[in-house]
Amino acid sequence: MDDSFDLYPEEIKECKEALMNNDTAAAAAKIHKYLENEDNIPLNIAVTGECGSGKSTFVNAIRGIKNSDDGAAPTGCVETTIDVTPYPHPNFPKVTFWDLPGIGTTRFPADQYMEHVKFERFDFFIIISADRFRENDVKLAQEIQKMKKKFYFVRSKIDHNIQDEKRIKNFNEEMTLKRIRDDCIQGLQQQGIEAPQVFLVSSFELHLYDFSLLHETLERELPAHKRNALLFTMPNISREIINKKKKAFQANIKYHAVLSAIVAGVPVPGLSTTVDLGIMATVINKYVLGFGLDKLSLQRLADSTGVPYENLHAVIKSPLALEKINVDLLLKVISQITSSGVLMAAEEGSKFLPLFGIVAAMALSFTATYKTLSFFLNSLAEDAQRVLEKSLGLETSV
Known part of the structure; x- marks a missing residue:
């Protein structure tokens, strides 16, 4: 059984009980509540570091936007963050990256700093440095540790270091990265941090170095119900x-399909199709x-990679990519998918048959919704992969 059953076990259990008692209205309400909760899980990530460490650039990069975009965290060679500032993800606003003032630039010593930034609201902390981690970084980590929160060290601007080191004879990138990482770890250990987790990152090239490892670590150490909230905000690197x-x-497709089946059990002409299309339009928009x-994200990717928007657009095949999905558009596209269109039509007709009509309609509705959502999910995932490969200058594999 997958993790999705473990997020809100009481709601899933109550839904099953309601279905066994033929209380379809209660079952539908429980599923709706489960899916609504899934969409509203907050995740608050604190990013801090000393002046010039690149924390604001990191906040922008992980949100998929450039430093010059509207809504970007301000960057500069002087301290630009003077207070705790939230930056919601542009597509998933329940996930917020908080740009914190560097602990060495505030009026507060380390122990008061945690109270000043209201540490309890954050799920974890990312401490950024552009070179060695300083005494203030260590003090902050120790205070976070006292509060029993997770923290991670990110060594930023690695691309600059690699460019500088390439001038040296017999340059070896792997050995250079190991030396930088070991130096950071040893420095932190000497200052009293046991088993520090250090990740080497370039905010301008997230697909390189340790950003993937950072994401895997965060995902592994987050509570299960918050992992997807983090996952969906991650750039496709x-x-x-x-x-x-x-x-x-x-x-989650099975839950949408069950909800569709429950609605199909109501013998009102056209109701099931209308609800099904509404459910699917909402879900596909999330995909x-x-x-x-979406157009804005694709343009941001084009701007950040230097690959023209038109070139990225050209590898996209799904008719629902780059669109704001509504019922009319979805119905038009579904009508061109023979199996889904036939199933939805058969469902509407079958519910008025004697004896087993309602049961047949519910089964057909479940199948139609499940197959349709799976079809569009597969096609959009393939588009995402083609766009990634195009942005990186790789040969398309799908």
Whole structure:
């Protein structure tokens, strides 16, 4: 049984009990509540570091926007963060990255700093440095540790270091990265941090170095019900990220299909089709946003990679990518998918048959919704992979 059953076990259990008691209205309400909760899980990530460490650039990069975009965290060579500032993800606003003032630039010593920034609201802390981690970084980590919160050290601007080191004779990138990482770890250990987790990152090239490892670590150490909230905000920097998003979306299709089946049991002409289309339009919009296949996200990707928007657009095949999905558009596209269209039509007709008509309609509705959502999820995931490969200058594999 997958993790999705473990997020809100009481709601799933109550839904099953309601279905066994033929209380379809209660079952539908429980599923709706479960799905609504899924969409409203907050995740608050604190990002801090000393002046010039690159924390604001990191906040922008992980949100998929440039430093010059509207809504970007301000950057500069002087301290630009003077207070705790929230930056919601543009597509998933329940996930917020908080740009914190550097502990060495505030009026508060480390022990008061945690109270000043209201540490209890954050799920974890990312402490950023552009070179060695300083005494203030260590003090902050120790205070976070006292509060029993997770923290991670990010060594930023690694791309600058690599460029500088390339001038040296017999340059070896792997050895250079190991030396920088070991130096950071040893420095932190000497200052009293046991087993520090250090990740080497370039905010301008997230697909390189340790960003994927950072995401995997965060995902592993977050509570289960918050993992998808983090996952869907991650830039598509690898095939693994795209596949994880697809798997997470796939896990919830059964709930949408059950909700569709319950509605199909109501013998009102046209009701089931109308509700089904509404459900699917909402869900597919989430797929488009989660895979970064909306127009704004694609333009941001084009700007950040230097690959023309038209070139990225050209590899997209799904008719629902780059669109704001509504019922009319979805119905038009579904009508061109023979199996889904036939199933939905058969469902409407079958519910008025004597004896087993309602049961047949519910089964057909479940199948139609499940197959349709799976079809569009697969096609959008493939588009996301093609866009990733195009952005990285790779040969398309799908």
